[in-house]
Amino acid sequence: RKEVEQDPGPFNVPEGATVAFNCTYSNSASQSFFWYRQDCRKEPKLLMSVYSSGNEDGRFTAQLNRASQYISLLIRDSKLSDSATYLCVVRPPPFGANSKLTFGKGITLSVRP
Amino acid sequence: GAVVSQHPSRVICKSGTSVKIECRSLDFQATTMFWYRQFPKKSLMLMATSNEGSKATYEQGVEKDKFLINHASLTLSTLTVTSAHPEDSSFYICSAPRGGVDDTQYFGPGTRLTVL
Numbered sequence: 018r019k020e021v022e023q024d025p026g027p028f029n030v031p032e033g034a035t036v037a038f039n040c041t042y043s044n045s046a047s048q049s050f051f052w053y054r055q056d057c058r059k060e061p062k063l064l065m066s067v068y069s070s071g072n073e074d075g076r077f078t079a080q081l082n083r084a085s086q087y088i089s090l091l092i093r094d095s096k097l098s099d100s101a102t103y104l105c106v107v108r109p110p111p112f113g114a115n116s117k118l119t120f121g122k123g124i125t126l127s128v129r130p
Numbered sequence: 131g132a133v134v135s136q137h138p139s140r141v142i143c144k145s146g147t148s149v150k151i152e153c154r155s156l157d158f159q160a161t162t163m164f165w166y167r168q169f170p171k172k173s174l175m176l177m178a179t180s181n182e183g184s185k186a187t188y189e190q191g192v193e194k195d196k197f198l199i200n201h202a203s204l205t206l207s208t209l210t211v212t213s214a215h216p217e218d219s220s221f222y223i224c225s226a227p228r229g230g231v232d233d234t235q236y237f238g239p240g241t242r243l244t245v246l
Contacts, residue, residue, distance in 0.1 A: 051234075060223050060237040061174065104173070117164065118225075118235055122173040 020044065020119045023105050027125040034095050038124050040088040040105030049108035050081055052090045054101045055123065061104055064090075095128045102126070133157060134226050136238035143214055144246055150210045151241045153180075153224030159204035160226035164235070165197075168221045180207040180224075214245045 023040045030036050042050075050067040065072065067079040067088055078091040088105055105121035137152045153163055163180040178199055179187040186199035198210040211218055223240040 058221070058240075058242070060240045062237070063234055066234075117176060117179065119176075120174045 020109065021105055021107050021121040023121040023124050025124070027127060029127045029129060030095055031129055032095060032097060034128075035091065035093045036095055036126060037092075038090045038103055038105070038126075040090075040121055042086050042088070042105075042107045042109075042119075044107070044109040045083075045086055047086075047107045047109045048112060050088050051106040051118075052077075052079055052088075053104040053106050053120075055104055056101050061120075064103070092126075095126075097128050097130065100126055100128045133228070133236045134224065134238040136224055136241050138241060139239060140242045140244075142244045142246065145215050146213055148210055148212045149214055149243060150208055151222055151224075151243075153207045153209070153226070153238050155205045155226045155236075158226075158228050160207075160229075161204060163201065163207040163224055163226045165199065165207075165209050166223045166225065168223060168240075174223065177209075180209075182207075211243065214243070216245045219243055219245045 021042050028036055052064040053061040054064045055061040065074050065079050067081045069081050071080045076093045080089045102123040102125045104123045107119050108116055109119055133156050135154045141149055143149055161182045165177045166174040167177050168174045176189050177192045180199045180201040182201045182204055188194045196212055201207040221240050221242050223237055225235040225237045227235045
């Protein structure tokens with residue numbers, strides 16, 4: 018099983034649509050979880066951290082289910098500018114101030130007019 | 131503003147030459163930096179962990195003699211691709227954790243290497 022596995026893509030949706038991305042991770046001891054966004058030929062940028070209680074930032078909602086080792090990202094009222102690749106990122110053990118991150122393959126979202 | 135910089139942003143070189151890429155943390159000190167490689171339409175793959183004042187830790191399958199890493203100061207790590215070949219053409223990205231209460235890793239803008 019891959020360390021971080023994301024839905025296969027790509028997703029192609031009209032403006033205004035709601036889209037959900039799913040991700041699973043293999044190491045149950047993992048502690049920190051993130052969604053990063055990567056635009057074409059650019060570096061990844063942090064979109065949001067993911068907490069067990071769920072968190073929302075504007076049109077974006079992230080959820081973590083530790084029991085199922087499952088992370089999700091929901092984008093409501095999608096905009097053209099949301100078109101990008103979304104990376105599910107997990108911090109597995111060993112932990113420390115400088116511990117590694119593990120990246121999913123990413124899922125590409127295209128929002129069309 | 132950017133907190134991690136990389137230089138150069140793009141390099142084209144002939145096969146057999148060596149290429150040095152710099153990664154700098156701009157407003158914080160980083161005892162650790164990470165080097166990744168990303169091929170087109172593929173995920174970021176961690177190559178190595180750069181440790182200030184000690185040897186880098188390489189991931190399985192990454193040749194340490196091919197990819198030389200030097201972390202000479204708390205704000206600078208360099209990756210040298212030695213005797214580059216066309217198959218080394220890729221997007222190289224560094225990242226640095228800010229540390230403290232900030233759990234985030236900040237990425238440099240990346241270096242696109244093309245080996246002819």
